[in-house]
Amino acid sequence: MKLSVIVPVFNMSAGGRLEYCIDSLINQTIDDMEIIAVDDASTDNSLDILRGYESRHSGRFKVIAQKKNIKQGGARNTGLKEAKGEWIGFIDSDDWITPDFYESLIKKGEETGADVVGCGYSIVNHHTFETGRVINDITPEQTGIMTSEKRRAFLKNSGSMVMKVYRASLIRDNDLSFPEGIFYEDNCAGPVWSMYYKHFEYIDRPMYYYYQHGSSTVHTITADGCKDRTKAAELMLSELKRRGFYDDYRDVIESIFTTTFFVNTLFSYMRIKKGRKMSFVSYLKRRMAEEFPDFRKNENYGKYMDEEQKKYVDILMCSTLLFYIRYSLLWFYRDLRSGHLTD
Helix, strand or coil: CCCEEEECCCCCCCCHHHHHHHHHHHHCCCCCCEECCCCCCCCCCCCCCHHHHHHHHCEEEEEEECCCCCCHHHHHHHHHHHCCCCCCHHHHCCEEEEECHHHHHHHHHHHCCEEEEEEEEEEEECCCCCCCCCCCCCHHHCCCCCCCCHHHHHHHHHCCCCCCCEEEHHHHHHHCCCCCCCCCHHHHHHHHHHCCCCEEEEEEEEEEEEEEECCCCHHCCCCCHHHHHHHHHHHHHHHHHHCCCCCCCCCHHHHHHHHHHHHHHHHHHHCCCCCCHHHHHHHHHHHHHHCCHHHHHHHCCCCCCCCHHHHHHHHHHHHHHHHHHHHHHHHHHHHHHHHCCCC
């Protein structure tokens, strides 16, 4: 079989989101493919919808029903165990793709010998095949036969995992998988997987539609979500160490750990209005001091931060209490002025 596409599904029945995604897979121009939908213990009627597709497309569409929710990474791992294709693709169950998405990516891979091929994507907020805001999350310098510098570039920015197709041998030969039971699994898997690419190619065309809506993980900041982000970063760090990449890429690993574990989590967490605790901020500070005590001396530190954020990190590293009070007051007054202050 040429292609296996794995679709993790959890409570996606509302608003026709699941059907729009699955229809875009059913209508792919590549014939020799299987679609593996893993229902991650949905509590709505997502599983019923999937069973309907399975009955109508027997032999091409397979449903695996999880009894326990293991998050998107776990559902992807479940699908990987069943996948038979030479190439493997992943899609989020509220996104969709152009009809020639996989045919184009695989053709590029087979013509060039690449083991991973990616493309651009379009951000949309409704069901459409019209192009929205286009994002190219991979640079031209990252394409071609992998070198040490290209691997460093992928560590800094591995790009989204759903806008790519992978040779199955890359995944199986290197025992690659996703963290289970947490959100932000790509924060771990993306950098780790990219260390095994031999040849990466890219199609500069937005063939993937990334659906942004109010319930998207990226738009829902919670204390548990912030904790999951730190867990994903810790798993990334431990995997890169275990697999022997740490010594050669320590400075870059320090930089991305600082960004994903510390900076992004810290300033997201501080915008939570309910359930925020200073003890979690203290934990972030303590962990950075343990693992990378000189992180502010890294040449990439602050590249994606503004001067205000840098100032508040300096305050935090001196005093957690002072940081917590001052940053909380800062946003209290900003919300007050903007009229966004709520209970």
